[in-house]
Amino acid sequence: MESGLLLGSLILTSVLSGLGALFLGLSEERMHKLTPYLISLSAGTIFGGVFIHLVFKLANNIGYTRQTGLIVLLGMAGSLILERAVHWHCHNQDHHIEAFSYVLVAGDAVHNILDGILVASSFLAGVPAGLAATIAVIAHKVPKEAGDFGVLVHSGFSRNKAVLFNIGISVFMFMGAGLVLGLSTAVAGINTFLLPLVIGNFVYIAGADLLPRFKEDEGIGLHLAMFSLGVAVMYAIPYLRQLVLV
Template identity: 35%
Template sequence: MPLLSWILLFCLLGGALSVIAAGAYLLFPERVRTALLPHLVSFAIGALLGAAFLALLPHALATPGIDDYHVISATVLLGVLGFFLLEKLVLWRHCHEAHCEVHTADEPENHDHNPAAGTLILIGDAVHNLVDGVLIGAAFLTDFHLGVVTSLAVAAHEIPQEVGDFAILLNSGYTRVRAFVFNIISSLATLVGGLIAYLSLQQAEAALPYVLAIAASSFIYVAVADLIPGLHKRVHGAATAQQMALIAAGVLVIYAAHTTLH
């Protein structure tokens, strides 16, 4: 079997299997999912911040050839500002439709749906999956067994983050089926990354730290700008302690997965 076929096969498995595993959440009854959703959003914040600060950015800064860390920091800054403008455009589009999903006057005060958050998380996840594909392709080009292990590591590492992504999409107003389909489509970016690595590994390696920085900026922006403000609607001590515990759990799961698999 040609090496390219192995790369594409394991990229598909590494991306799609994590989505399918995390999609088991969607099988719960609506009442259970409704009760779990606020907790999963808190967990998602920790997972996003953990992935950005403990995985993506360290890899970007440790990439050979990066001598000036200010370049990576500037890329993150530009990414955050870019996602701010992108969210503005998404909100503007929704507010010019017949029914504005963001600024409807008669919406209840506890309405937390933000369609822009779902759009941004899909973009960020696609970028992240693209990078995963590049890493899988590079591993296979180095050694076949390393490629297999890397693919399994990617699948295992992505599961907790995909659970958080489902929570964000549902919190943004997506239906269960739509959230699952869009996450599957986003996971296919892994195939593109694997193909890029196979066809032009040298160029892909040169762009990798900047792609990682942009992916990190998207996760940071969604967590801080779109998700954390919703947590402030519950300000009593017990709710705050619960939120902090779940955020910490999200960070720790990403940390444990990342350190164990490397």
């Protein structure tokens, strides 16, 4: 595993956590129109990363057994439990928004630990898998951080404070990645367990959280185009890497 690429991926993802500030410059109407298509793009990149890179690496490098399938399902169930536990999407609720802003920050911290685990575990499987996971995490964070940023500002945070909170809690990604790297040296074959969990988490995010948001939208053609663009980006990763290395 190339530790430099892993570190660079985590830093890039942390910096992009402040993208919400850019979205706040848009009118509420434009943001409302743009977000669903960002979600479609996110779903495409996540599904593309899972089925083009992560499952491929899992099947070829580790092997896919019935037990592996159970671990994937465990990853999906764990994601559901985590989402409920930290009220990840409760920013859609209208009550107690002042108090909830801090719950939202705490939930994001927990989720960032998971993001670090996802990225580091994928890099253990190989550079293309790691880059695919990084892009998938970034694609998911952009619309999410934009929404979270709006909630924090609406609940009384200044814009600067909201950006600093979004970027600051990204340090928890490094904690998650450090946990994986520590386990990888202490426990042989840990990625046999971690990579299926990563796949289960991504499938849950894209299938249960993202797809339902646009599958019944009237502009399904543009949604499919954005979804396909996300898949195409993930498919092109090995070729883009070859161009960079030339």
